[in-house]
Amino acid sequence: MSGFPWSAFALNLLWAAGAALAVMLVTFTVAVRRGLHRIVDIAWGVGFTAVAAVTLGASAGEGDVVRRLLVTSLTAVWGLRLAVHIARRGRGHGEDPRYEAMLAKAPGSRNLYALRMVYLLQGALVWLVSLPVQAAAYVPGRPSLLAWAGAALWALGLAFEAVGDAQLARFKADPAHRGQIMDRGLWAWTRHPNYFGDFCVWWGLYLQACDLPAAAAVSVVSPLVMSLLLIRGSGKRLLERHMAGRPGYAEYQARTSGFLPRPPRKKGVGPS
Numbered sequence: 001m002s003g004f005p006w007s008a009f010a011l012n013l014l015w016a017a018g019a020a021l022a023v024m025l026v027t028f029t030v031a032v033r034r035g036l037h038r039i040v041d042i043a044w045g046v047g048f049t050a051v052a053a054v055t056l057g058a059s060a061g062e063g064d065v066v067r068r069l070l071v072t073s074l075t076a077v078w079g080l081r082l083a084v085h086i087a088r089r090g091r092g093h094g095e096d097p098r099y100e101a102m103l104a105k106a107p108g109s110r111n112l113y114a115l116r117m118v119y120l121l122q123g124a125l126v127w128l129v130s131l132p133v134q135a136a137a138y139v140p141g142r143p144s145l146l147a148w149a150g151a152a153l154w155a156l157g158l159a160f161e162a163v164g165d166a167q168l169a170r171f172k173a174d175p176a177h178r179g180q181i182m183d184r185g186l187w188a189w190t191r192h193p194n195y196f197g198d199f200c201v202w203w204g205l206y207l208q209a210c211d212l213p214a215a216a217a218v219s220v221v222s223p224l225v226m227s228l229l230l231i232r233g234s235g236k237r238l239l240e241r242h243m244a245g246r247p248g249y250a251e252y253q254a255r256t257s258g259f260l261p262r263p264p265r266k267k268g269v270g271p272s
Contacts, residue, residue, distance in 0.1 A: 004214035005062055009138050012058045016134055017127050019050040024123035028115055037103070037114050038096035040122060045082035047126035048075055052133050059137035067143050071136040071208045074154050078201050081158070085165050129202065129226050131219035136208035139215050143208070150207025157200025160186060160261075164193030181248045189261040191252065192239070195230045196259055202226045231259060 027043040052075035059068055090096075099118065106113035143151075167185040171177050186193035206223040209215040230236060236259060243249050255265045 004135075004212055004218075005138050006214075008059070008062050009135065009218075012055055012134050012138070013127075015054045015058045016051045016130060019054040020047050020123040020126040020130075021120075023047040023050050023126075024119040028111075028119045031114075032111050036095055037099045037118060038090055038093070039087075040118055041086045041090070041096070042083045043119075044122060044126070045079035045086070047079075047123065048130055048133070049079035049083075051126060051130045052076055052079070055130075055134050055137045063136075063138045064140055064142055067139060067141075067147065067208060067211075068137045070143060070147075070151065071133055071205065074151065074205060074208075075130075075133050078154070078158055078161075081162060085162075089169070125225075125229075129222045131222040132202070132206040132209045135215040135219040136205070139209060139212045141211060144211050146210055147208050150204040150210070152204070153200050153207065154204030157197040157202075157204060160193045160197030160200065162197075164197065179247070181246060181252045183252050183256065186261070188256060188264050190257045190259060192230075192236050192259060193261070195236055196261060199227055199230055199259075 023043050023046055024040070027040055027046075031037045031039050052072045056068055056072045099114070102117065103110045103114060164186045167187060168182055171182045171184065190196050202223045206216075206219060209219050240253075240258075
């Protein structure tokens with residue numbers, strides 16, 4: 001197997017940065033006109049899809065066509081499903097309380113503060129986290145068993161996200177469940193099936209780049225950063241802080257895994 005084309009990959013990094021930035025700037029313009037910054041969450045999945053599409057074009061003549069199409073398809077399916085889900089979930093709602101709280105502390109223009117602290121930051125994260133998608137497109141040789149195992153891990157993650165989101169949506173749509181904690185289906189096995197799904201998706205995409213040590217080394221930071229965000233950053237920890245005061249949530253924590261799925265604990269065992 002030949003070496004990694006560093007010069008072509010470096011150019012791809014610039015194209016990917018431009019794609020992520022374009023998505024965020026367009027979203028910012030729409031958000032300002034609508035007075036609703038929560039739509040930036042929709043742009044998260046769209047940004048990854050844009051980076052994957054640009055990478056597919058920029059890597060023409062490089063890498064392996066099967067791997068390039070595979071990693072692009074996996075990224076686009078995940079990103080567009082997530083974008084559609086978030087768009088549907090937020091339809092008819094006002095501003096996200098997270099952004100309201102952040103922008104209330106803005107020094108000067110709220111919109112410019114949002115541009116710096118939300119849109120440009122998320123664009124930078126899209127670029128960083130997508131490194132395995134970019135690197136995999138430049139790996140020569142057909143995907144190995146490791147790469148196909150990564151695709152299987154991606155599929156597991158997508159299933160956890162999609163099924164968990166659908167179960168939660170049905171639960172919330174029933175007025176009889178108002179004020180209750182969702183603890184059924186996948187939510188009985190982990191308090192965060194969507195975050196666990198994201199975790200599997202990005203480690204699965206990283207495995208697409210692992211057939212070449214150089215590509216694996218240059219992109220390993222991405223799944224590590226995503227894992228940190230999901231478990232210790234804006235994912236699990238922030239949501240559980242928000243949910244801490246809800247009636248019944250402490251009991252739910254005590255019997256349900258905090259991240260990795262497993263059967264519910266019996267009563268009397270501490271939370272994870």
